[in-house]
Amino acid sequence: MDKRLLDILVCPICKGPLHYDKAADELICRGDRLAFPIRDGIPVMLEEEARALAPEEEVSRA
Incomplete structure (x- = not known):
């Protein structure tokens, strides 16, 4: 995942920060406890x- 893209x-839903889970290839919102998939x-x-x-x-927390 491109660091510049992750920064923006x-x-x-909550406009909070997302954290990249490399193992699952998902973006995690800790506040809403949701995982957004990354496809292709x-x-x-x-x-x-x-x-x-x-x-x-x-x-x-990484």
């Missing part, structure tokens, strides 16, 4: 495409 992208190198920033993180799922 925000959560479409393009972030899919649609609420209906986001995956809700399970309560027990660890949200990485």
Whole structure:
């Protein structure tokens, strides 16, 4: 994921910062506990495409 792109992208719901999960190839919003997929190198920033993180799922601080 391009660092410059990550710096300008925000959560479409709360406008908070997103964190890149390289292993899952997702952008994570810690505040809303949502994971937005990245398909073919393009972030899919649609609420209906986001995956809700399970309560027990660890949200990485990296």
